[in-house]
Amino acid sequence: MGTALVYDEEMTRYKLLWLDPDCEIERPERLTSSHEALLQSGLATRCVSIPVRQATDTEILLIHSQEYLEAVKKTPYMTLQDLQQFTQLYGAVYFHPNSYHCATLAVGAALQLVDGVLTGTVRNGIALVRPPGHHSMRSAASGFCIFNNVAIATKYAQKKYGVQRVLIVDWDIHHGQGVQYAFEDDPSVLYFSWHRYEHQKFWPELRDSDYDSVGKDKGLGFNINVPWNKVGMENSDYLAAFFHVLLPVAYEFCPDLVIVCAGFDSAVGDPEGEMCATPDIFAHLTHLLMNLAGGKLCAVLEGGYNLTSLGQSVCATVQTLLGDPAPRPADLQSPSQSALESIHCVRAAHRNFWSSFQHSPAAPPSEVSTKRVKREEKDERTQRGGATDSEDAVTWPEPQKRRPPPVRTAAVIPEDASCPDGCRRFNISQREDFSNDSTGASLTALVGKMEKNEICNGLALVSDVSTAMAAVIQHASALKQRVLVVCVGGTRIQSHMPEDGTTLTVHFNKEVLEEPRCKYYIPVHLKRGFGDVSGFTQATLGLLLPIAYQYDPGLVLLAQAPSKDRPSSSCWQQLVGLLLGLAQARVLVLLREGHEAFIGPTASSLTGTPAPSLGQVGASQAEDFEALDGLRRRLQVDWKLLRTSVQEHEDEDN
Ligand code: Q9C
Ligand code: ZN
DSSP states (O other), X not given: OEEEEEOOGGGGSOOOOSOOTTTTTOOTHHHHHHHHHHHHTTHHHHSEEEOOOOOOHHHHTTTSOHHXXXXXHHGGGOOHHHHHHHHTTSBSOXXXXXXXXXXXXXXXXXXXXXXXXXXXXXEEEEEOOSSOOTTOBTTBOBTTBSSOHHHHHHHHHXXXXXXXXXXXXXXXXXXXXXXXXXHTTOTTEEEEEEEEOTTTTSTTOOGGGSTTOOOOGGGTTOEEEEEEOSSOOOHHHHHHXXXXXXXXXXXXXXXXXXXXXXXXXXXXTOTTTOOOBOTTHHHHHHHHHTTSGGGOEEEEEOOOOOHHHHHHHHHHHHHHHTTOOOOOOTTOOOOOHHHHHHHHHHHHHTTTTOGGGTTSOSSOSSTTOSTTOOOOOOOTTXXXXXXXXXXXXXXXXXXXXXOOOSEEEEXXXXXXXXXXXTOEEOOOOTTTOSSSOHHHHHHHHHHHHHHTTSEEEEEEEESOHHHHHHXXXXXXXXXXXXXXXXXESOSOOOTTSOOSSSEEEEEEESSOOOOOSBTTEEEEEOTTOTTOHHHHHHHIIIIIHHHHHHHOOSEXXXXXXXXXXXXXXXXXXXXXXXXXXXXXXXXXXXEETTOGGGHHHHHHHHTTOOOOOOOSOOOOOHHHHHHHHHHHHHHTTTOGGGOOOSXXXXXXXX
């Protein structure tokens, strides 16, 4: 199951033909240099090339009006003067005699990608296209966009393949108002967008882009806007929006297909976005979406205007789609106050629509809410004169090369058991082992190979999980690696866990355990166990992942302790899949003898197969929910990525 790359040089063959400072950043080089970056890094050859095609009129009419299509169709025959005049009808867009042709190819590229993914030719993919699409509306071009590539692709997937629910994630730094307008009354399409907003002072300066545009009629709750009211948002702000807004809703929604409006003007160095998230963050954003919809993910290029940042971001995305481990999310700070305020407001605005937010506070935190701030004249800061000089000043380190180990998944299993698909058997045989504990020896040898980047991850079937865990932890700390221990079930963890920060233990349990002993031991009480999907998602997305990302382990140890209550296989696979975003996917899973049924599903997830969907998630029992949220609130002092609002820790500085 491969990754598609849909690209054609033809889409570089149009450009701005007159002077227009607003439009000059949208250049052919955006595409050539992104494609070049994929070739240079060797990623392009690992993808399955899918040719573009022209979209038909019927396809374009899935979203656009006949009148608009007819008008655009005339542009190839216009004089320069006519083109300029036609352009003036719309905002921040230009036309060239070849624009219409390229626009049909951009739509067609998105449709080819949807075909590839929904016929099963590929698992996922990216379409590198110009012109972008998410600003264009039923009867209007806007913001460099002519036809709404992603909106058309969404309707096409629903009509041609009977796909029911589509999640559109718009991580471009502009609000895709065209996508919002296309689906705002449609509950079968969940649209999520974050965007630079600055209290409505940033283009397209729409009241509709604020957090309180939540959808209409039957589509109430299916439009989610996260307005960024300050520039300079960082990795932790983006991750917080994923953990505390997008992902809980996405899991509850349970899409059949994910389409990403993949604009990279949200990355550092971009002259439009002026944000500070690094290109590597797209590896994580991509990874976090890859266990939804059985992995069916289509990324379609939107914006991105700093060619260096754009190329790096495209590569980070594609390498993750290909299944390579994501780089470590080093040094995450607390989300900023402004970001937390936005996140708080979105959760409050959606509390009646999504059970994940039903216990969120109703009111926006304070007077300084983002809501209904009157537009004022642009202040000097936003009124940057001419071509930005700040742009050249922004620098960031080149992303580290991601070299996946030669062996993906090792299995330490009894010699008479068959090796699961895609795994390499890894056993130190009794003959070679002098310690009389061949499993322990195999495990420490395996951890050594993971450390040396020879093996990425592994699973082991052990007779005693605690002993095996102790052996692994001891060995890992000798290697000076922070270890995240995630323990599912069992009653109590032995006190051999160091509490000095070299390991962090998160222990999910059905029984009531004691309060956290220290910052590094976190018992999580899941009353109805890991079989309960809503408890699982709340605990995993809202609690475990933020803590784990902030901790940034060098190794993840996932252990299934002896317990009557076993997680459902799909929850377990989701957990494994999500944890692979940490520690460069160095995840070691310990399964207990008697739980052989988990070997296959665990191996499948470790080797990169997307986890099965959990089904549409219903409301969690309030009791469970409040207990988990209470735990989150207590822990957020130490683990700042757990924060979902500004109010809960006003007195602290940040
Ligand atoms: N003074 C995309 O990223 N800027 N479009 C207008 C007006 C328009 C961005 C500035 C930015 C359009 C796909
Ligand atoms: Zn954009």
